[in-house]
Amino acid sequence: MSYAYPVSKPWLGDREQQLVGEAIASGWISSQGPEIKRFEAAFAEYNGVAHGVACSSGTAALTVALAALGVGPGDEVIVPEFTMIASAWAVNYVGATPVFVDCGDDLNLDVTKIEARITSRTAVIMPVHVYGRRCDMDAIMELAYDYNLRVVEDSAESHGVRPVGDVACFSLFANKIITAGEGGICITNEPRLAEQMAHLRAMAFTKDHSFLHKKIAYNFRMTNLQAALASAQLERIDEILSRRRAIEKYYDAALAGIPGVTLMPPRDVLWMYDVRVERRAQLQAHLAENGVETRLFFKPMSRQPMYFDAGWPELKAAAFSEDGLYLPTYPELTEADQEIIVGHIRSFYRP
Template identity: 70%
Template sequence: MAFTHPVSRPSLDGRELEYVTDAVSGGWISSQGPYVQRFEEAFAAWNGVAHGVACSSGTAALTLALRALGIGPGDEVIVPEFTMVASAWAVTYTGATPVFVDCGDDLNIDVSRIEEKITPRTRAIMPVHIYGRRCDMDAVMDIAHQYNLRVVEDSAEAHGVRPVGDIACYSLFANKIITAGEGGICLTEDPRLAQQLAHLRAMAFTRDHSFLHKKLAYNFRMTAMQGAVALAQVERLDDILAARREIEARYDAGLKDVPGITLMPARDVLWMYDLRAERREELRAHLDARGVETRLFFKPMSRQPGYLDPVWPTLNAHRFSEDGLYLPTHTGLTAADQEYITGAVREFYTGG
């Protein structure tokens, strides 16, 4: 059905069309031209990081990051139980093994349980800033330094959370805080890693393009048209984040005393407004009938067919996934929209 209040809707109110038109009129439709580089530089500068390497998706960014760090068959990478499956898939794509750690009450990886999963094969930790909620990166970095591990931050949902790991990876999918429709970007302070990321994303071509490829690489390049949209989005990132803070505050105020609803801890940046709901499926049907789209929480990685482990029913990640959902969250939401949505939630639980 067509929802009057969809979960997500891109905000393209800046110079996106101007930049795309300029790219197309100049013949820049592949990965060549100025816009990809301008986006890389702008996003890196906004985050206070030296290097940005754009690519075709957030999943591609994670895969490139792991490969650039030399992770491959025989290695293990610590990954949260509660995350989108792309986090684990990126590890698997390299031939390494994801090792899962359950979440805490904020849905992020429980850092107090990371060390018990470290083995002699562990090479990296991949914290994920779930729904825009910053992981305890001080604790993660302390563990990484103690055990000589690399850190790849999955920041797909957390534009605005400043990176501190070896490489931070962002998604530019249509429902993300900023978007290019599809796309991703890696941020790093290390020029050697940046060079390796760029090399791997472009099929490991040599400078003379002799078609002699010395390592397995990828065609993960971003197009100039995507770069044009992404650049225009970065120019508005401060305003987008501010608008989302207002959306979070309005939802908090409208739902704080609704019986049957449990609000989640505050977010560092708002990607999606997540909550826990009693009689969740009935609530979703109620909202659906009123044109309000919702989405479920992630399923635990140990419940996924590719990583199936019978421990999953005992996990915090499973408990949260059974009653969690998120509400429409995008910068086009007005106060009246949110009053309608929170009113529909309240109606379900209280009858008015």
């Protein structure tokens, strides 16, 4: 179905065409080429860390980070109940076990519930900055220090939020704040860890690049074409974030006071504009009929079929998943567009 107002779309321009065109003209279109190293260095610098390791997706970045940290069978990783399932799957991909912790009112990992889930097998805490809201990283880093744990930040939705963990992993999917179409990147201050992540994402070739592989690794490499697109997007990230901030400000003011709509806590950066609504299915159908695409909130990890054996606890995450949705959020969305979208919401709830 085609929508006048899709939930998301990338903001691409002349600079993106220029750099991708230059990459094509150079002949470097696969996982070798100058744009990859340029993007890795620039993205790391933007985030105030030393090293970047570009990957084929955000999920690949999480998987490589966990593998490079030595996480594997017998280990446990603390993962939020409220997140995209890729967070949990990356743990499974390395043979470890995800252990789920419920969310707080901001949808992020409830730090007061983490300690009770730590065991002798816990190796990593994986906070996710949901929809662009920064987790309470001071409390998480203190717990990690107390229990000698590593911290891998799932920053897929939070470009612009400065990381503090051992590794932060970003997605560059088409709906993210900046995009490479597909792709991801790990960033860290630890040179040995960066070297190991780069080694594992590229099939663990020996240094002479002979076809000898001493360990099982991955083909999770980013292409030079993707890196060119990502580099152009990174050059514009401040403009993109500023435009998104204006979109959030408009929605906050326009939706306030509409019966049936509950605003969510402020975001550190805006990925998707999320709200809680009454009669969600009917509202979503009404908006779709008027050309407005929406998406539902994540479902809790413990409600996913492959994790049913984790139990069926009472969860705050479950309550959010039943009435939450997010609205069109992309830089080219104008105030006039938002006025139309909000008008349709207002007309639905009009007495």
